[in-house]
Amino acid sequence: MSIIFSRAEDFVSALAEADRKYGPADLVSEPLSFHFTDYYEREMGKGLWRRMVGFEPMISPERLVSVKLWANRVEGQSLNEGGGRRVNIDPGYVAGAKFVLATGKDYSHRLYLGEGVYGEITLIGRKRGFSPLPWTYPDYASQPLLGIIALMRRKYLWQLKQEGETNKREDRENG
Numbered sequence: 001m002s003i004i005f006s007r008a009e010d011f012v013s014a015l016a017e018a019d020r021k022y023g024p025a026d027l028v029s030e031p032l033s034f035h036f037t038d039y040y041e042r043e044m045g046k047g048l049w050r051r052m053v054g055f056e057p058m059i060s061p062e063r064l065v066s067v068k069l070w071a072n073r074v075e076g077q078s079l080n081e082g083g084g085r086r087v088n089i090d091p092g093y094v095a096g097a098k099f100v101l102a103t104g105k106d107y108s109h110r111l112y113l114g115e116g117v118y119g120e121i122t123l124i125g126r127k128r129g130f131s132p133l134p135w136t137y138p139d140y141a142s143q144p145l146l147g148i149i150a151l152m153r154r155k156y157l158w159q160l161k162q163e164g165e166t167n168k169r170e171d172r173e174n175g
Helices: 008-022 061-077 145-174
Strands: 002-005 025-028 049-055 088-089 092-094 098-103 111-114 119-125 130-132
Touching: 002 008, 002 098, 008 025, 008 049, 008 061, 008 088, 025 145, 049 145, 061 088, 061 092, 061 111, 061 119, 061 130, 088 098, 092 145, 130 145
Parallel strands: none
Antiparallel strands: 002 049, 002 088, 025 049, 092 098, 098 119, 111 119, 119 130
16 A cells, blocks of 8 residues: 655554554555655645555455545545645555556556456566556656565565465364
8 A cells, every 4th residue: 555645644644544444554664755746746735755555464456446445535534725635545455476556547558446446557576576567657667666565575475375374284283
């Protein structure tokens, strides 16, 4: 999950909402200057930051639509003086072969998932990291985001391995 914000307290509030909904965050990046585009400045102001957040419990890709709808609700709960959002929350998920983002904007390379939500394969997995695609946003195609997402992928693969070992142990015990 990506959270874009200008004030630290807005990030803290959004993260607390996410923790309550999805379980404890087990990966929170340092604040990264959001300077690749001025797209959000009119609504959110200048001096924006992004933090990437991963959660301890793995969330199934089937839940991406509901997570995006939740993010939209949280964004709308706290508006600035001009009526714009204080935070922009972009949910997504990491799998072994890809990094997927949810969006409300249709485009030729995005698949409709339902309820006004589209999914975009933003990065494709390579041996130890990810490679951008022609439509990948410049910040996602650059360091440090590529490294952070690769770390999330390693965590995901480790969690899958742990789940597999737990299931094997339970099968032996229940045998």
